[in-house]
Amino acid sequence: MRRKSKKTGRILFLLGVIVTALLVFFGNKAVVATSTDDYCASCHIHPHSTDSWKLSTHVDNKRGIRVRCVDCHLPPHGEGYLVEKAKTGARDVWAKWFRDPESFNWEAKSQIEHAKGHTFEASCIHCHQNNYPLGLTKEGRDAHLYYERQAGELHCINCHITVGHYDPDRLHAKNTDFGIIETASTDLYTEPGVMSGLNDFTEYIPGSAVSFEMIAIPGGSFQMGSPDDEPFRNKDEGPVKEVEVDPFFMAKIEVSWDEYLAFFKQTGAQGKSTDTYLNVDKAQVDAISGPTPPYGAPDQGWGKGKMPSMSMTHNAAEVYCQWLSEITGKSYRLPTEAEWEYAARGGSTGPYYFEGDPKRFVKQGVRNKLFGVDTAGINSYVTYMENSGARSLPPEAKIENPFGLLNMLGNVAEFCSDWYAEDAYAQYSDGVLKNPRGPAQGEEHVIRGGSYRDGADRVRSASRDYTRTDAWLKTDPQIPKSVWWYSDCFHVGFRVVCEYNETE
Amino acid sequence: MGSTNKSSRRRFLGNTAAIGAIGAIGASQLIKSCSTSPEASTGTVTEPTILPVAVDGKPLRAGVVGCGGRGSGAAIDFLNAGPDLSIVAIADVFQDRIDDIRGKLKEQKDVELPDANCFVGFDAYKRLLEVDLDIVILATPPFFRPEHFQACVEARKHVFMEKPVAVDPVGARAVMAASKQAEAAGLCVVTGTQRRHSWNYQNVLARINAGMMGDIVSTNVYWNQNKLWHREKQPDWTEMEFMIRDWVNWTWLSGDHIVEQHVHNIDVSNWFVGDHPVSAMGMGSRLRRPTGDCYDNFAVDFVYDKDIHMNSQCRQINDCANSVSEQIRGTKGYSDGEGTIWSPEGEVLYSWESPVDASGEKLQNSPYVQEHIDLVTAIREGKQIVEAEETAISVLTAIMGRESAYTGRKITWEEMMGSDMVLGPQGELAMGPVDIKAVIPIAGSAPE
Numbered sequence: 001m002r003r004k005s006k007k008t009g010r011i012l013f014l015l016g017v018i019v020t021a022l023l024v025f026f027g028n029k030a031v032v033a034t035s036t037d038d039y040c041a042s043c044h045i046h047p048h049s050t051d052s053w054k055l056s057t058h059v060d061n062k063r064g065i066r067v068r069c070v071d072c073h074l075p076p077h078g079e080g081y082l083v084e085k086a087k088t089g090a091r092d093v094w095a096k097w098f099r100d101p102e103s104f105n106w107e108a109k110s111q112i113e114h115a116k117g118h119t120f121e122a123s124c125i126h127c128h129q130n131n132y133p134l135g136l137t138k139e140g141r142d143a144h145l146y147y148e149r150q151a152g153e154l155h156c157i158n159c160h161i162t163v164g165h166y167d168p169d170r171l172h173a174k175n176t177d178f179g180i181i182e183t184a185s186t187d188l189y190t191e192p193g194v195m196s197g198l199n200d201f202t203e204y205i206p207g208s209a210v211s212f213e214m215i216a217i218p219g220g221s222f223q224m225g226s227p228d229d230e231p232f233r234n235k236d237e238g239p240v241k242e243v244e245v246d247p248f249f250m251a252k253i254e255v256s257w258d259e260y261l262a263f264f265k266q267t268g269a270q271g272k273s274t275d276t277y278l279n280v281d282k283a284q285v286d287a288i289s290g291p292t293p294p295y296g297a298p299d300q301g302w303g304k305g306k307m308p309s310m311s312m313t314h315n316a317a318e319v320y321c322q323w324l325s326e327i328t329g330k331s332y333r334l335p336t337e338a339e340w341e342y343a344a345r346g347g348s349t350g351p352y353y354f355e356g357d358p359k360r361f362v363k364q365g366v367r368n369k370l371f372g373v374d375t376a377g378i379n380s381y382v383t384y385m386e387n388s389g390a391r392s393l394p395p396e397a398k399i400e401n402p403f404g405l406l407n408m409l410g411n412v413a414e415f416c417s418d419w420y421a422e423d424a425y426a427q428y429s430d431g432v433l434k435n436p437r438g439p440a441q442g443e444e445h446v447i448r449g450g451s452y453r454d455g456a457d458r459v460r461s462a463s464r465d466y467t468r469t470d471a472w473l474k475t476d477p478q479i480p481k482s483v484w485w486y487s488d489c490f491h492v493g494f495r496v497v498c499e500y501n502e503t504e
Numbered sequence: 505m506g507s508t509n510k511s512s513r514r515r516f517l518g519n520t521a522a523i524g525a526i527g528a529i530g531a532s533q534l535i536k537s538c539s540t541s542p543e544a545s546t547g548t549v550t551e552p553t554i555l556p557v558a559v560d561g562k563p564l565r566a567g568v569v570g571c572g573g574r575g576s577g578a579a580i581d582f583l584n585a586g587p588d589l590s591i592v593a594i595a596d597v598f599q600d601r602i603d604d605i606r607g608k609l610k611e612q613k614d615v616e617l618p619d620a621n622c623f624v625g626f627d628a629y630k631r632l633l634e635v636d637l638d639i640v641i642l643a644t645p646p647f648f649r650p651e652h653f654q655a656c657v658e659a660r661k662h663v664f665m666e667k668p669v670a671v672d673p674v675g676a677r678a679v680m681a682a683s684k685q686a687e688a689a690g691l692c693v694v695t696g697t698q699r700r701h702s703w704n705y706q707n708v709l710a711r712i713n714a715g716m717m718g719d720i721v722s723t724n725v726y727w728n729q730n731k732l733w734h735r736e737k738q739p740d741w742t743e744m745e746f747m748i749r750d751w752v753n754w755t756w757l758s759g760d761h762i763v764e765q766h767v768h769n770i771d772v773s774n775w776f777v778g779d780h781p782v783s784a785m786g787m788g789s790r791l792r793r794p795t796g797d798c799y800d801n802f803a804v805d806f807v808y809d810k811d812i813h814m815n816s817q818c819r820q821i822n823d824c825a826n827s828v829s830e831q832i833r834g835t836k837g838y839s840d841g842e843g844t845i846w847s848p849e850g851e852v853l854y855s856w857e858s859p860v861d862a863s864g865e866k867l868q869n870s871p872y873v874q875e876h877i878d879l880v881t882a883i884r885e886g887k888q889i890v891e892a893e894e895t896a897i898s899v900l901t902a903i904m905g906r907e908s909a910y911t912g913r914k915i916t917w918e919e920m921m922g923s924d925m926v927l928g929p930q931g932e933l934a935m936g937p938v939d940i941k942a943v944i945p946i947a948g949s950a951p952e
Contacts, residue, residue, distance in 0.1 A: 132684040134658055141681035149921065479674075480924050 012065055014355055040069040043096050046106050061484065067127070072119050072164050076126040076498050077449075084188060087256040088118070108390030110165065116155050119164070124156040143477035150474070158475040158488075169301030178264075178294055192328035198247050198500055208262040210483040212251055214498055215404050219247040220341050221432070223349065227464055230351055231358045232457035236422045236464050242432045245342045249498040250335065253395040253406050255320070257304030260312065263320050263330040264351070266327075294485040296475070302391050308412045310392065314445045316484045317415050317494040324496065332416040337424075337446045337464075339497060344409065344449065344461045346402030351460040356382045360458030361386065375493035382410035384459045388452035392491075397502075409449050409459040412493035416446040420466035426438045444469060451491035467492070518525060549714045552706035554859055556867050558586025561884030565637040566664075567593035567621075569629045569652055570644030570757035571605040574666055576850040577872065578641050579605065583613050586874035593621040593635040595628035595773050597645075597935075598631040605752050606878070616818045629675075632769030633659045642666065645751040646759055646899075647928050653892065656684045662688060664879055666696040668899040670861060673923040683892035692888055694879040695895040697771050698871035698872040699880055704843045709776060711854050714732040717845055718835030719894070720777055722812060725769035726827040728819040732761070734795045735780055743938045753796025755906075756928035756940055760798045762788070762909075766818035771898035772830045773806075780812060780897045781806035782914045788909035792821050795949070797942045800830045804845045804905035814920075816905060 003413035041050050041123065053059060058067035074084050076228075077279065109112060131144040148156050161172050175499075189204035189211065198216045225240040226233045298311035312320070317334060324332040335343070344353065351358050356377030362368065363386065375386055383393045388410075395406045419442025421427065428436060438446065444466040450459035458465070468489075486492075568579045571594050579591050592607060594617060596602050602622050609615040623631045624838045630654050633640070640656045642649060642665035649669045656663045663686070670676040712720070735750040751757040758764040783858050784802030793800040800821050808816040816830050830841040839845040843856040858866040882889045900920050907925075908915040929939045 020575070098846065130688040132681060132688050134660070134685055134689055136685070138678070143922075145681050146569075147678055479920075479922055 001023055006484060011256050013378040015021050019193055020106075021364060031082070034089070035070045035074075035085070037068050037381075043092055043346055046101075046104070048106065049165060050087075050364060052165040052167065056162065056164050057166075058164050063087070067164070071127070072123050073491075075120040075122050079122050092111045105389050110167075111390070112155075112158060112161055117160065117409050119155070119157055121155050124160075128156070130337065138476075142479060146477040146479075153474060156471075159477065167243075167301065170297045177425050178298070193328070194329065195249070197496070198502075201249070203330075203498075205259065205262045205324070207266060210256075210258045210262045212253065212256070212259055214249040215252050217248050217250050217339075217343050217403055221245075222340070222345055222347075224338055224341050224433075224436075226351070226460065232351075232362075232460065232461070233462070234464070236424070237462045239425055241436075242340050243342065243436060244432055245339055246435055246447050247500045247502075248335075248339060248350075249500060250339070250403075250405060251498065252304070252400075252404065253498045254308035254412055254493045254495050255317075256306045256395075257299060257309045258306065260309035261304065267323060280327055294482070296485075296487050298485055298490070300391070300490050306394055306396075308392050308395065308407070308493045311486050311490050312411050312493070313482070313484055313486055316414050320494075321496055329427040331501075332496045333499070334415055334494060336435070337416040337418040337448065338433070340414065340416050340448045340495075341461060343403055343405060344401065346405070348402065348461070348491075352378070352381070353461060354378070354399075358456045358460060363455065364457075382456075382459050383407065383452050384450065385455045390452065392452050407449075409461065410450055410454070411449075412491055413447045413451040413465060414449045415494040416448055416469075417490065418446045420444045420446045420464070508707075513811055520807050547714055549710050550632050552703065552710055554703060554867065555874075555877055556869075556880060557588075557937050558880035559585050559884050561589040563590065564639055564880060564883065565590050565592045566639040567591070567595070567632045567635060567637045568605065568641045568643065569595045569632060570642060570648075570666075571601040572643070575601075575641065576605040576608045578643050578664065578666065578876075579609060580612055581870075581872045582639075582641060582876045582880075583615070584873050585880050586751065589876075589880065591615055592637055593617070593623070593632045595632040596621040596891035597618040597626055597628070597795060598745075599624050606944075612826065629655060633661065634889050638662055639664060639879070643675050645748065645757040646764065647671050647675075647701070647751075647757045650678040650682070653679055654784070656691065657682045657691060659687045660691065662692045662879065662883055662919060663892075664696075664876060665892070667771070667895055668759050668763045668902065669695060669895050670899050671763065671903070672755060672925045673900060674926045676896045676903065677921070679896040679899075680893050683890055683896065684893065687888070687890045688845045690888060691890070692879055692882045693890045693892045694875050694882075695891045696875060697768065697891065697895055697898070698875065699768060699772050699841070700775060700891070701859065701874040702753050702842070702871045703874075705772070705841055705870045708839055708841055708843060708845060708854070712776065712832070712834065712839060716778040716838030716853055717832075717839060718849075720812065720832055720834050722833045723773040723777065723814045724831040724833075725766070725773050725814060725816050726818070727761075727769050727883075728817055728824065728826045729828060730820070730822045730826065731800070732765075732820050733791070734793075735921050736795070742935045744935045747796075750795050753793060754942075755796075755798050758798065759899070759927075760802075760906050761800070761820050762802045762804070762816075762818050763899060764905045765820075766802070767898055767902045768814065769818075769828070769830050770814070770816060770867065770902050771895065772808075773832070773900060774894075774898050775818075777808055777812060779808050780917060781808050782839065782918075783807050783914055784901075784904045784908040785914045786816075786905045786908040787912070787947065788906075797944050799909065801945075802909050804908060806901065806905060846856055909944035910947065 012372070041371050044050075053069075058072075058414045070085075075081050077354075087351075088096040125157070131148070132141060136144075143159065147159075161167070169340040187209045189206050189208060191204065192206055193201050193211070193214075195201050195214075198218065200216050201214050202211050203214055221242060221244040223240050224243040227240060228238065239475075262495065294311070296311075298309075299307070321332045321334060324330075346353050354377060360368070361378045362373060378384070380399050381388055383398060392411050398407055398411075401405055416438075417425070418438025421442055424438055427439060447465045447467060449464070450463055450465070472486035472489035473481045474488050476482055476485075540543045566579075566582055566589070568575050575596070579594075583589055583591060594602060594605055602624060606622065606850045607619055611618065621635055623629075633655060639662045642652050642656070642663060644652065646668045649665060653663060653665060653669065663814075668680045694701075709770060710888075725791065732752055734753050735746070737746040737750075741749070742828075747754050747757060752761070752764060784804050784806045786802060788802035789801045790799045791801065801819040802817070804816045806816060808814065832841055837845055837847045837853055844852060845854040847853055858869065860866050878889065902918065904915050907920075927940075
């Protein structure tokens with residue numbers, strides 16, 4: 001018996017060795033077979049990514065090297081390759097069988113924030129082992145020095161997003177001629193618009209073919225902030241203050257690319273500004289100085305025209321207003337936070353300027369997760385997370401608020417002139433506030449209205465937010481960083497107000 | 505170690521069986537990824553190599569850019585470093601400097617240079633780089649260094665260059681990047697940080713690193729000396745010629761004396777601490793300097809991570825207390841860097857003694873020559889050394905101190921790494937008037 005069991009043991013052991021060897025052998029075969037570009041393309045139902053890959057420098061380059069799907073979209077061998085392959089494989093299989101390919105928003109998935117999740121920096125570095133090849137330009141050397149000092153906060157694709165998938169709108173070379181549009185010189189306005197009493201008027205930008213609507217906002221009083229029981233209320237929205245504002249005009253839509261590029265074309269600096277971001281002296285910025293070419297693609301390739309402009313700095317938005325004032329002979333500026341909320345509410349006192357419960361519009365809670373979000377109330381008014389497709393939309397896609405303003409909530413968030421403080425309302429004195437202007441000083445500015453990226457909880461009339469200057473300039477490798485463009489902020493723009501002087 | 509490996513291997517096989525086919529996929533990769541990590545060593549001294557002469561090997565040909573006192577000195581030091589070394593080309597902006605170095609080379613080393621390999625002008629370095637040579641010695645005033653160094657790296661030449669390597673943050677960063685390019689291109693670069701090539705400093709540091717005086721808690725560094733040289737403007741000199749001949753007195757050419765001279769001691773502190781300071785708060789002024797726009801005294805408090813302070817002083821004024829030295833203090837003792845380590849009570853824990861040769865004579869270590877011995881040996885043995893980045897970091901440290909003194913502000917390393925400050929005239933250089941604002945900075949504001 002003992003002998004027999006020993007023999008059985010040996011046979012079992014041998015069998016085990018053979019099975020293991022076969023598994024290892026065929027396992028490796030399977031890894032190789034499921035890592036070819038054709039295999040990837042056989043399931044991945046987004047043919048444009050294959051097309052853009054074929055046009056990219058990772059396929060079409062002087063050295064004749066072809067970089068394959070798995071070279072970037074999986075980590076290097078020995079650094080978690082198999083684990084990640086199993087994970088993405090399982091995800092892909094699930095998506096292939098259980099999800100509707102039409103439901104994917106490929107454009108959103110190609111944005112840097114998402115792309116970082118499925119492009120492995122270790123894989124970039126695995127091939128690109130020398131950040132300082134001979135012949136690299138001075139700008140390139142400076143940019144790589146900067147990158148190396150950011151200790152993991154920047155991914156190679158923060159700058160090199162187009163190397164694997166060609167995107168003509170995001171090419172670095174595109175930036176130097178950013179916003180240069182051929183326009184017929186015959187239709188240029190020579191005179192600005194005329195303001196007559198507190199009535200809506202059309203503003204014409206002299207020297208351009210651009211006009212926009214200004215809505216008269218009658219003065220009045222309102223409750224600024226949100227009551228304690230408003231769903232999703234944040235602490236910085238209170239205490240509620242009684243506020244009075246004087247009449248003013250507010251632009252019907254967020255400043256469009258047409259409007260902003262008129263400024264860019266008339267004032268744009270050819271060379272770089274010598275003002276560094278941190279020590280720029282606002283008093284010395286005259287209305288003549290204008291933005292330098294941006295580092296990335298500020299419009300994200302979503303189109304310009306009437307689309308809301310974005311990614312300009314708060315400083316640039318203020319200089320835009322100075323410039324607009326000078327060429328139209330009026331007093332344009334950014335709205336105060338109080339003016340903004342007064343205009344947004346248009347007499348309404350609830351979370352939005354339309355009927356609806358924020359709790360029904362967000363993808364939170366068991367019911368909404370199971371049965372979907374009921375967006376019927378909000379859909380026609382606001383471009384927000386659940387209906388935007390992760391991008392801004394043309395202004396006229398939505399319905400006006402009670403004052404006749406479009407996109408006060410959602411689409412792009414909007415700069416205000418106030419410094420942000422979490423306790424700004426508590427800092428105010430008791431009683432009725434007349435035209436409050438926020439804290440005397442601060443580090444970041446107020447932004448309002450939420451954007452296409454926000455859920456319904458963040459696009460309420462009382463929601464407050466603020467600029468993140470350092471984070472929004474993280475990618476910009478220029479020294480000094482741009483005073484004009486954020487490199488990492490594509491959801492904030494602004495709206496102008498024009499002062500109304502009753503004696504005129 | 506062995507048992508650990510065995511158990512992890514057993515665990516691995518067990519897992520494979522349990523997971524089945526998927527687990528077996530790529531099993532060979534998993535086996536490959538097994539590795540051992542070496543035990544960290546503590547307390548042992550890594551003895552620095554004593555190399556009194558460069559190793560023999562392939563002949564090396566050098567060119568000299570900047571043929572003033574330091575350039576001709578460096579040329580002779582290079583020739584004295586070992587066998588089969590030659591100087592084959594020279595470049596300078598002044599003809600008399602060319603004549604001068606040719607005379608010295610002929611007289612001291614019997615080297616004769618053909619006219620065709622002697623270049624004059626601001627672009628002379630470009631023509632020198634077209635000569636067949638292996639090494640370039642850069643010894644011009646530091647203003648020119650970043651551009652010259654970049655050109656040498658692009659031309660794939662090994663480089664010996666004098667400190668400092670830049671006068672402004674843009675230049676310092678350019679050298680950092682070019683240093684990385686040199687590293688990637690397999691080039692060797694030695695900078696004129698003599699103390700790093702001194703056996704006494706190397707041996708003291710080896711013992712500090714082994715823990716002989718505990719962790720470093722502070723450093724003091726000094727370069728207080730008499731007035732340095734200056735030139736009076738001559739009637740037939742243009743402004744540019746005057747400034748370059750009087751260069752140590754002009755900030756755009758020298759970086760001021762905290763950068764030009766005191767960087768030696770600041771570099772020792774960075775080298776021993778193993779880091780660069782994160783901020784500087786300094787002061788300084790100009791009391792007795794006859795020409796130029798530089799200060800003649802600075803005192804700066806530099807702060808490293810963990811709140812380690814470097815107290816730095818430099819002065820170039822006659823008849824004051826002088827000291828060119830360092831003191832490094834640790835939790836269990838202190839050192840002068842140049843030879844001795846003491847206990848906190850003043851008992852000598854270590855004292856450097858130069859080794860002796862076969863006949864009992866003490867070996868001589870001239871750091872000026874040692875720099876070239878180390879460079880030539882590195883090239884010939886294929887053991888790359890690139891010192892430019894570390895030196896650029898020390899230079900930027902000194903610039904940070906200078907800017908703090910000039911402005912009266914506390915300046916951070918981050919500001920320096922993000923600064924667009926460029927000194928000197930912009931555009932093409934030529935003999936003639938110089939378009940710079942020669943204003944001596946005054947910190948702060950006057951009382952109302």
